[in-house]
Amino acid sequence: MNLFELGTKIKTLRKEQKMTQEELAKSAGISRVTLGKIEKGHFGSVSVKTLDLIVSTLGYEIELKTKNGFGLPVLDG
Numbered sequence: 001m002n003l004f005e006l007g008t009k010i011k012t013l014r015k016e017q018k019m020t021q022e023e024l025a026k027s028a029g030i031s032r033v034t035l036g037k038i039e040k041g042h043f044g045s046v047s048v049k050t051l052d053l054i055v056s057t058l059g060y061e062i063e064l065k066t067k068n069g070f071g072l073p074v075l076d077g
Contacts, residue, residue: 011039
């Protein structure tokens with residue numbers, strides 16, 4: 001998964017688990033506004049730790065993979 005796809009994937013997983021943004025944000029210890037921005041692909045200065053808290057709350061983890069070709073770093077999580 002490319003970095004720019006991560007926000008969409010987080011949103012999809014959250015909805016599959018029937019969680020609101022507020023519920024996921026609270027469980028991950030972040031603001032709902034921050035989660036909303038991430039889901040829209042606006043990462044700004046979001047830390048890897050914040051992303052890890054979100055995906056961990058959803059029952060996943062971030063995994064680094066060998067990059068194939070050019071583009072953004074690849075994260076699977």
